Amino acid sequence: xxxxxxxxxxxxxxxxxxxxxxxxxxxxxxxxxxxxxxxxxxxxxxxxxxxxxxxxxxxxxxxxxxxxxxxxxxxxxxxxxxxxxxxxxxxxxxxxxxxxxxxxxxxxxxxxxxxx
Amino acid sequence: xxxxxxxxxxxxxxxxxxxxxxxxxxxxxxxxxxxxxxxxxxxxxxxxxxxxxxxxxxxxxxxxxxxxxxxxxxxxxxxxxxxxxxxxxxxxxxxxxxxxxxxxxxxxxxxxxxxxxxxxxxxxxxxxxxxx
Numbered sequence: 001x002x003x004x005x006x007x008x009x010x011x012x013x014x015x016x017x018x019x020x021x022x023x024x025x026x027x028x029x030x031x032x033x034x035x036x037x038x039x040x041x042x043x044x045x046x047x048x049x050x051x052x053x054x055x056x057x058x059x060x061x062x063x064x065x066x067x068x069x070x071x072x073x074x075x076x077x078x079x080x081x082x083x084x085x086x087x088x089x090x091x092x093x094x095x096x097x098x099x100x101x102x103x104x105x106x107x108x109x110x111x112x113x114x115x116x
Numbered sequence: 117x118x119x120x121x122x123x124x125x126x127x128x129x130x131x132x133x134x135x136x137x138x139x140x141x142x143x144x145x146x147x148x149x150x151x152x153x154x155x156x157x158x159x160x161x162x163x164x165x166x167x168x169x170x171x172x173x174x175x176x177x178x179x180x181x182x183x184x185x186x187x188x189x190x191x192x193x194x195x196x197x198x199x200x201x202x203x204x205x206x207x208x209x210x211x212x213x214x215x216x217x218x219x220x221x222x223x224x225x226x227x228x229x230x231x232x233x234x235x236x237x238x239x240x241x242x243x244x245x246x247x248x
Binding site for chain 2: 013016017019020021022023024025026027033036037038045046047048050051052054055057058064065066067068069070071072116
Protein backbone atom coordinates (compact mmCIF):
# COMPACT_ATOMS: atom_id res chain seq x y z
CA UNK A 1 0.00 0.00 0.00
CA UNK A 2 1.33 3.42 -0.94
CA UNK A 3 0.96 6.36 1.43
CA UNK A 4 -2.57 7.78 1.04
CA UNK A 5 -2.67 11.25 -0.50
CA UNK A 6 -5.30 13.77 0.62
CA UNK A 7 -6.64 16.37 -1.81
CA UNK A 8 -9.67 18.65 -2.12
CA UNK A 9 -10.90 19.94 -5.46
CA UNK A 10 -12.02 23.57 -5.32
CA UNK A 11 -14.49 25.38 -7.62
CA UNK A 12 -11.60 27.49 -8.83
CA UNK A 13 -9.63 24.37 -9.74
CA UNK A 14 -12.61 22.97 -11.69
CA UNK A 15 -12.82 26.23 -13.68
CA UNK A 16 -9.06 26.20 -14.27
CA UNK A 17 -9.23 22.59 -15.41
CA UNK A 18 -12.14 23.35 -17.78
CA UNK A 19 -10.12 26.11 -19.43
CA UNK A 20 -6.89 24.09 -19.55
CA UNK A 21 -8.51 20.91 -20.87
CA UNK A 22 -11.09 22.57 -23.10
CA UNK A 23 -13.85 20.42 -21.55
CA UNK A 24 -16.69 22.91 -21.27
CA UNK A 25 -19.51 20.52 -20.36
CA UNK A 26 -21.65 23.10 -18.51
CA UNK A 27 -22.43 20.76 -15.57
CA UNK A 28 -18.90 21.50 -14.33
CA UNK A 29 -18.99 25.28 -14.31
CA UNK A 30 -22.60 26.49 -14.57
CA UNK A 31 -24.71 25.83 -11.42
CA UNK A 32 -27.96 26.30 -13.40
CA UNK A 33 -26.88 23.70 -15.98
CA UNK A 34 -25.94 21.33 -13.14
CA UNK A 35 -29.40 21.77 -11.58
CA UNK A 36 -31.08 21.10 -14.94
CA UNK A 37 -29.14 17.84 -15.12
CA UNK A 38 -30.52 16.88 -11.71
CA UNK A 39 -27.38 17.68 -9.72
CA UNK A 40 -27.44 19.74 -6.50
CA UNK A 41 -24.45 21.75 -7.76
CA UNK A 42 -21.54 21.66 -10.20
CA UNK A 43 -19.42 18.53 -10.20
CA UNK A 44 -15.73 18.03 -10.90
CA UNK A 45 -14.72 16.49 -14.22
CA UNK A 46 -14.10 12.76 -13.95
CA UNK A 47 -11.00 13.46 -16.01
CA UNK A 48 -9.79 15.96 -13.39
CA UNK A 49 -10.06 13.22 -10.73
CA UNK A 50 -8.24 10.83 -13.10
CA UNK A 51 -5.52 13.44 -13.76
CA UNK A 52 -5.08 13.93 -10.00
CA UNK A 53 -4.85 10.13 -9.77
CA UNK A 54 -1.96 10.22 -12.23
CA UNK A 55 -0.30 12.86 -10.05
CA UNK A 56 -0.72 10.53 -7.05
CA UNK A 57 0.89 7.72 -9.08
CA UNK A 58 3.89 9.91 -9.86
CA UNK A 59 4.14 10.90 -6.16
CA UNK A 60 4.21 7.16 -5.37
CA UNK A 61 7.20 6.82 -7.69
CA UNK A 62 5.37 5.44 -10.73
CA UNK A 63 6.71 7.70 -13.43
CA UNK A 64 5.93 5.69 -16.52
CA UNK A 65 2.68 3.92 -17.44
CA UNK A 66 1.75 1.22 -19.95
CA UNK A 67 -1.96 1.45 -19.17
CA UNK A 68 -4.17 3.60 -16.94
CA UNK A 69 -7.91 2.93 -16.61
CA UNK A 70 -10.62 4.59 -14.53
CA UNK A 71 -14.29 4.07 -13.81
CA UNK A 72 -16.17 7.10 -12.47
CA UNK A 73 -18.54 5.67 -9.88
CA UNK A 74 -20.03 8.69 -8.17
CA UNK A 75 -20.05 12.47 -8.47
CA UNK A 76 -17.19 14.49 -7.02
CA UNK A 77 -18.27 17.83 -5.58
CA UNK A 78 -16.10 20.87 -4.89
CA UNK A 79 -14.58 21.12 -1.41
CA UNK A 80 -15.13 17.42 -0.68
CA UNK A 81 -12.07 16.04 1.14
CA UNK A 82 -10.74 13.17 -0.96
CA UNK A 83 -8.26 10.43 -0.26
CA UNK A 84 -6.25 8.72 -3.02
CA UNK A 85 -5.28 5.18 -2.06
CA UNK A 86 -3.09 2.94 -4.15
CA UNK A 87 -1.38 -0.40 -3.96
CA UNK A 88 0.27 -3.05 -6.09
CA UNK A 89 -2.02 -5.88 -7.17
CA UNK A 90 0.96 -7.79 -8.58
CA UNK A 91 4.23 -5.94 -8.16
CA UNK A 92 6.20 -8.39 -10.35
CA UNK A 93 3.86 -7.68 -13.25
CA UNK A 94 3.86 -3.97 -12.27
CA UNK A 95 0.05 -4.06 -11.98
CA UNK A 96 -1.65 -1.84 -9.44
CA UNK A 97 -4.89 -0.26 -8.42
CA UNK A 98 -6.04 3.04 -6.99
CA UNK A 99 -9.27 4.38 -5.55
CA UNK A 100 -10.47 7.87 -4.80
CA UNK A 101 -13.01 8.22 -2.04
CA UNK A 102 -14.45 10.87 0.24
CA UNK A 103 -14.33 10.94 4.05
CA UNK A 104 -17.53 8.84 4.25
CA UNK A 105 -15.91 6.12 2.13
CA UNK A 106 -17.98 6.84 -0.98
CA UNK A 107 -15.88 5.69 -3.94
CA UNK A 108 -15.58 8.34 -6.66
CA UNK A 109 -13.15 6.60 -8.96
CA UNK A 110 -11.74 3.14 -9.21
CA UNK A 111 -8.63 2.77 -11.32
CA UNK A 112 -6.07 0.24 -12.44
CA UNK A 113 -2.67 0.72 -13.99
CA UNK A 114 0.31 -1.13 -15.34
CA UNK A 115 3.59 0.67 -14.77
CA UNK A 116 5.79 0.95 -17.85
CA UNK B 117 -27.98 -1.18 -30.54
CA UNK B 118 -25.01 -0.31 -32.77
CA UNK B 119 -21.99 -2.54 -32.56
CA UNK B 120 -20.07 -1.73 -35.69
CA UNK B 121 -16.82 0.21 -35.48
CA UNK B 122 -17.44 3.41 -37.41
CA UNK B 123 -15.13 6.37 -37.84
CA UNK B 124 -16.72 9.44 -36.28
CA UNK B 125 -14.14 12.14 -36.68
CA UNK B 126 -10.44 12.86 -37.15
CA UNK B 127 -8.25 15.84 -36.41
CA UNK B 128 -4.65 16.91 -35.97
CA UNK B 129 -3.27 18.76 -32.97
CA UNK B 130 0.18 20.09 -32.20
CA UNK B 131 1.15 19.83 -28.53
CA UNK B 132 1.94 23.34 -27.33
CA UNK B 133 4.08 24.06 -24.27
CA UNK B 134 1.69 26.77 -23.04
CA UNK B 135 -1.29 24.38 -23.02
CA UNK B 136 0.71 21.62 -21.32
CA UNK B 137 1.80 24.11 -18.66
CA UNK B 138 -1.79 25.27 -18.06
CA UNK B 139 -2.91 21.65 -17.72
CA UNK B 140 -0.13 20.88 -15.23
CA UNK B 141 -1.02 23.99 -13.22
CA UNK B 142 -4.69 22.96 -13.08
CA UNK B 143 -3.72 19.63 -11.50
CA UNK B 144 -0.90 21.15 -9.38
CA UNK B 145 1.73 19.02 -11.05
CA UNK B 146 5.16 20.52 -10.65
CA UNK B 147 7.61 18.91 -13.01
CA UNK B 148 9.69 20.09 -15.90
CA UNK B 149 9.21 16.96 -18.04
CA UNK B 150 8.76 17.54 -21.73
CA UNK B 151 6.84 14.26 -21.74
CA UNK B 152 3.16 15.05 -21.41
CA UNK B 153 1.00 13.93 -18.41
CA UNK B 154 -0.86 10.57 -18.73
CA UNK B 155 -4.35 12.01 -19.22
CA UNK B 156 -3.29 14.81 -21.58
CA UNK B 157 -4.96 13.07 -24.55
CA UNK B 158 -8.19 14.64 -23.28
CA UNK B 159 -6.69 18.05 -24.12
CA UNK B 160 -5.72 16.79 -27.58
CA UNK B 161 -9.42 15.94 -28.03
CA UNK B 162 -11.05 19.06 -26.68
CA UNK B 163 -8.47 21.57 -27.94
CA UNK B 164 -7.76 19.68 -31.15
CA UNK B 165 -11.25 19.65 -32.58
CA UNK B 166 -13.46 17.24 -30.61
CA UNK B 167 -15.02 19.95 -28.45
CA UNK B 168 -17.84 19.10 -26.05
CA UNK B 169 -20.36 20.51 -28.58
CA UNK B 170 -18.81 18.52 -31.43
CA UNK B 171 -18.84 15.33 -29.36
CA UNK B 172 -22.48 15.64 -28.31
CA UNK B 173 -23.43 16.63 -31.86
CA UNK B 174 -21.71 13.57 -33.38
CA UNK B 175 -23.28 11.26 -30.79
CA UNK B 176 -26.67 13.00 -31.10
CA UNK B 177 -26.59 13.41 -27.31
CA UNK B 178 -28.47 16.12 -25.44
CA UNK B 179 -25.56 18.30 -24.18
CA UNK B 180 -27.42 19.13 -20.95
CA UNK B 181 -27.12 15.64 -19.44
CA UNK B 182 -23.85 14.07 -20.51
CA UNK B 183 -21.63 12.14 -18.09
CA UNK B 184 -18.29 10.35 -18.44
CA UNK B 185 -18.57 6.74 -17.28
CA UNK B 186 -15.11 5.33 -17.82
CA UNK B 187 -11.79 6.01 -19.45
CA UNK B 188 -8.93 3.73 -20.45
CA UNK B 189 -5.53 4.60 -21.89
CA UNK B 190 -2.99 2.34 -23.47
CA UNK B 191 0.41 4.01 -23.88
CA UNK B 192 2.49 2.75 -26.81
CA UNK B 193 5.09 5.54 -27.05
CA UNK B 194 5.73 8.65 -24.95
CA UNK B 195 4.62 11.90 -26.54
CA UNK B 196 6.25 15.29 -26.11
CA UNK B 197 5.71 19.01 -26.43
CA UNK B 198 6.03 19.92 -30.11
CA UNK B 199 4.67 16.59 -31.37
CA UNK B 200 1.97 16.71 -33.99
CA UNK B 201 -0.71 14.14 -33.22
CA UNK B 202 -3.35 12.82 -35.56
CA UNK B 203 -6.41 11.45 -33.75
CA UNK B 204 -9.05 9.20 -35.26
CA UNK B 205 -12.21 8.67 -33.21
CA UNK B 206 -14.31 5.55 -33.71
CA UNK B 207 -17.75 4.79 -32.34
CA UNK B 208 -17.57 1.21 -31.08
CA UNK B 209 -21.10 0.80 -29.81
CA UNK B 210 -24.19 2.60 -28.61
CA UNK B 211 -26.76 1.03 -26.30
CA UNK B 212 -29.77 2.35 -24.38
CA UNK B 213 -30.74 0.98 -20.99
CA UNK B 214 -33.29 2.42 -18.57
CA UNK B 215 -33.31 5.88 -20.09
CA UNK B 216 -29.53 6.04 -20.36
CA UNK B 217 -27.60 5.84 -23.61
CA UNK B 218 -24.04 4.55 -23.44
CA UNK B 219 -21.65 5.38 -26.28
CA UNK B 220 -18.34 3.58 -26.44
CA UNK B 221 -15.56 5.43 -28.22
CA UNK B 222 -12.08 4.40 -29.23
CA UNK B 223 -9.51 6.97 -30.28
CA UNK B 224 -6.19 6.20 -31.92
CA UNK B 225 -3.54 8.87 -31.56
CA UNK B 226 -0.75 8.70 -34.13
CA UNK B 227 2.55 10.48 -34.61
CA UNK B 228 4.08 10.14 -38.07
CA UNK B 229 1.64 7.31 -38.78
CA UNK B 230 2.65 5.31 -35.70
CA UNK B 231 0.10 4.70 -32.93
CA UNK B 232 1.27 6.33 -29.67
CA UNK B 233 -1.86 6.15 -27.47
CA UNK B 234 -5.16 4.30 -27.65
CA UNK B 235 -8.06 5.70 -25.64
CA UNK B 236 -11.33 3.92 -24.88
CA UNK B 237 -14.16 5.74 -23.18
CA UNK B 238 -17.80 5.43 -22.25
CA UNK B 239 -19.91 8.56 -22.53
CA UNK B 240 -23.40 8.51 -21.02
CA UNK B 241 -26.50 10.52 -21.88
CA UNK B 242 -28.80 10.47 -18.88
CA UNK B 243 -32.10 11.96 -19.99
CA UNK B 244 -34.69 13.26 -17.60
CA UNK B 245 -32.49 12.59 -14.61
CA UNK B 246 -33.71 13.88 -11.29
CA UNK B 247 -30.77 12.36 -9.51
CA UNK B 248 -27.47 11.06 -10.91
